Amino acid sequence: MEKLLNELSSECQSAYGVECDVAIDAQVPENLKRGIPLGLPSITENDLLRHFTNLSKKNYALSTVFYPLGSCTMKYNPLINERIAKNDAFNNVHPYQPIETMQGTLEVMYELEKDLCEITGMDTFSLQQAAGAHGEFAGLLVIAKYFKSIRQKRKKIIVPDSAHGTNPASAAFAGFEIVPLKSELDDGSVSHDKLKEVLTSEVAALMLTVPNTLGIFEKNIVKISKLIHDNGSLLYYDGANFNAVMGIVRPGDMGFDVMHINLHKTFSTPHGGGGPGSGPIGVKSFLEPFLPVPRVEKKKDKYVLNYKKLKSIGKLKAFFGNFPVILRAYAYVKALGGKGLKNVSKQAVLNANYMLAKFKDKINVPAGNRCMHEFVLSPKPLFKNDIRTIDIAKRLLDYGYYAPTIYFPLIVDEAIMIEPTETESKETLDKFVNVVNKIILEESCQELQKLKDAPINTPVRRLNEVEAARKPILKWK
């Protein structure tokens, strides 16, 4: 067990210190002065280095194990991108310094926006949003503002039940009412008829994830797009699964009006244990006036920031966006180019279908024999003896794999959602498939206890989440 920082603290020389080369002059009035102790630990640099290095070893990470986390696109994060992002010439830039002294930074933003337009078929992009959900929120605000500008009262957003939880949450956040739409059981697709039933004059937009969370391309997309637009509504593309179709088909060509994309998924930027990410939004030109400010523009050979956009939804965060993430994504685009980007999706879909082919005769696949970049298994019919998907996931940790996404999408019972990505070798996929099959088909019958006891090879064993929530301990004492 690794001690906590407060347990490591002692009367020692702390790791850091600064010297003040002018006379210390820091008396402040009594009523402004801190009265309670700071309560910070005192630890040497040597001990801190050990502490945090030891903690790092308690993580399963993409750099140590296969990470087939469905919907999260845990692809290889190219090291060259990290090297580029470490450059102080990018990192030491102040957001309010004169634009002529930050032309490099603005160039990266402008050029990535341009490339994203080409990749997605949208007319213009904004990079300000800090994550996918932040992008959804911004996109929905754009939609709200658009309808306000044409004086239409449209307060509803249709969200299929197979969507990520962020979709309905973002729509509610943006002030919309959510109309849930039941997706088709066999492939998670949207039924034309069911959509028609809920499509009233109050509907502002339909949010679609393509391919959907069962890993299936929306076969009715052309009809859906027509239906939505005939109703005067807009079509929103959730780009969480864009890794399946990059260079193959473009949301802009399919009729989507607004979209977001996750640079920390499709564009290979690392997830950082939970962030920072980046969720650029792309829109068709009629929605451009509503994008957040400032816009990066190019005037002759100079990049400039334009704050004067009267119809803009305003600011989604301070300053311009998560630049280091944007920079890595741009490096990725420049590494691959148009051809390479197309190959990404081809290989991602190949890898997923290969795994699916190896599973499908043994484990139930609710959405059939083909998928795009990910697929969902439903092992429930095979479960005996109170085994559940969580046990399978925990047992996988013992074999040195991060577990796939489980219990999502909600429309599949005991779901296991697997996304291999394009950067994994056939050998890795083969080994993983064998282990999953072994756990589900053999161990869960014959060595039940191994599953119930799992994990045993991790730094801690199964943790008590009920106690954690009932009697929360959220900081050290």
Next chain:
Amino acid sequence: MDYTPQNQKDKKQMFESIGIGNIDELFKIIPSHLKVKDLNISGGKTEQELLNYFLNIASKNKKLISFRGAGVYDHFIPSLVGEIIGRSEFWTAYTPYQAEASQGTLQAVFEYQSLICALTGLDVSNASLYDGATAAAEAVLLALRVGDKNKILISSGVHPEYIQTVKTYLENSKAKIEIISLSDNGRLDKNTVDSLTDYNTAAVVIQSPNYFGIVEYMDALSLAIKSKNSLFIVIINPLSLGVFKAPGEYNADIVVGEGQALGSSMSVGGATIGFMAVKKSLEWKMPGRIVGQTTDRDGKRGFVLTLQSREQHIRREKATSNICTNASLNALAACVFLSGWGNAGFSNLAETNISKARYAFAKIKSLDGFKAKFENETFFNEFVIETSKNIKKINKVLLKNNILGPLDLSNAGDNFKNCLLFCVTEQRTEAEINRLVELLMKI
């Protein structure tokens, strides 16, 4: 470059297993008239080419000695921070969904939460939000969830981009935002706050040190706010807490702020980190992830994501927030940053900021054509100077000498015409300050 590993032999075997002749068969479901021929995107660069390509772009940025703050600061980042956040076990991990395989991230976030609570004097911290501005917006939304009041008061001493962000977040809600003006002395007057706060006021949002650098009299303001049962939302500069009163001491309900000063680089103001701490009574209303301590089957201490039924993946449209991805790696940086100073070292860091800022302040205000805007107020590392000189010229001359000069406040309202916002952190040396003063003197 290409990051896909399969060779032709692998592919052939994979095709056979799937029962296809080529990859395109896998995309049959996509209507052919929609398919893209080629993406018109340059690239295909080797690693070496990429490096040079980006060195060239980077060279178009200029390295400057910064006397500018206004929300993003040039602070010292200890070597250990870079070492730890550079460990791939941290930066290539995902959100810690599988707790047993994510104890590194989870314990680090738990420690981050503990440190934020220690610093602010509040009970519960979340695992991070995107940045200071969005944290302020989330704080306001939290306050609106508490009761059925719908008025929000915001000090005009709050960072203007934060106010804009809050307005964006509340655009389609029923809440009404009113701005409280600062007094002539650059800070809020408690009587003004008292008279504007009513029983329909869900929360009052005050930043200290405020946008103009001045430390607010939070005790008195708090009393005025509490007398109407409104929530007190405080936006704080975390480094200033090494010297100035902790929000827990003046009964703040929600504390938020920008954590960039805690070990993240400026990088044009993004990817930074928003922090949020609240009183215990508000913990189930908090947005974002929270890590909690628990035990494993053998009774061993461990950490998990907790209070999850607040979040979007469970609550969907009824979630406390739509946030999913946050700023975890920056939280790790903040954790490493805060753990290495000790109480005395951290106070010294804050005192160094104050001392250097005061040193510069004293020199600049005594120059011909420059004077203190708020003579007798207490500031942390930023202060306002009024000048009779041409501001554009000042910054032009400084820039020529590789100095990022003070922020021109002429857009900050009529009261700030001909005003400059200076920032002096621990990074500025006596020699650099003297050089700045010398250049200003010659203008």
Next chain:
Amino acid sequence: MNIPQDLLYTKTHEWVKIEENKIKVGITDFAQHEITDIVHVELPEIGTGVKKEQPAAVVESVKSAFDIYAPVSGKIVEINNNVLGSPELVNNSPYEEGYLFVIEFFNKKELDDLLKANDYKKLV
């Protein structure tokens, strides 16, 4: 499964105990079992108006949240503060210590729509 004879029930798994012009409300043994370990309960404030079959409270497990519906329209006149600090009471004693709130109802007729114990038993 415990379904006390002297209580009334809703299709959404709330139980109701009539006390003059008020009803005491909780969730059934069946419901607490389905929800599994309850970690948090959100209750309305005293004085809040509630509408029949509209959400009035929330009961949460580690991985899910369930709306609790008002069986009849009325006003919340009492809440069980004990379940706020000890949500496990709802699991351990759904019909006694783990009750959720008391409603003063407006229209006695609405009580007619509630299920008898035997009918509820058939439902589950």
